[in-house]
Amino acid sequence: MEYQTALSFALPIAVSIAAIGSGLGLGKAVGSAMEAMGRQPEAAGKIQTGMIIGAAFIEALTIYALVGLLLLMGKIG
């Protein structure tokens, strides 16, 4: 198999895995934040801050994968 063919197969799979992983992570984080807020509504501010920071990190990983895809896409054909 040629390098470019392998890359054209691997890139969509890699980005899909990144997207699925970040989707699962964000879903779990939001679910836990909602549960925590339901139990302690007075701590909503702190929970939101933790949630924002966690979401920023999760999203950053997906953006790295997207940038990697865009950079490597130029090497296909």
Place this chain on the structure above:
Amino acid sequence: MDVGFVDRTLKTAGILSLLVLTFGSFYYGFYPSLSVFTGIIWGMVNLYFLSLLVRSTLRPDGVDKATALVVLFLKFPLLYAAGFFMITSDFFDPILLLIGFTVVLLVIVLKAFGRVILKLDETDLKNKRENLKSV
């Protein structure tokens, strides 16, 4: 971590972006510094919209639909389209853009470490407990 943590992170990242643009253009040239500066601004805007989205949707009072819709429209299509055009254009170096984007996350990590080392969250809790006792 308190509610203003994200706002303080944004302020610090903004100051850092200006420092990078000033000193980076002196030492490394204007265009590489501009790429890092743009990456930091991109990360800051992303974090700001993310915080607005979380604060308007995940709250005990219910969803603030108007704000959430505006932020959803601004964040996902416009911000990602801007990122796509920045990365694919020849004007910006994608690696330097990513370094700039990472600076915001680095600021968050360092600020959180600072809070842990200085025990700021523990002192907040102690102050609250003392206030409750005095009441």
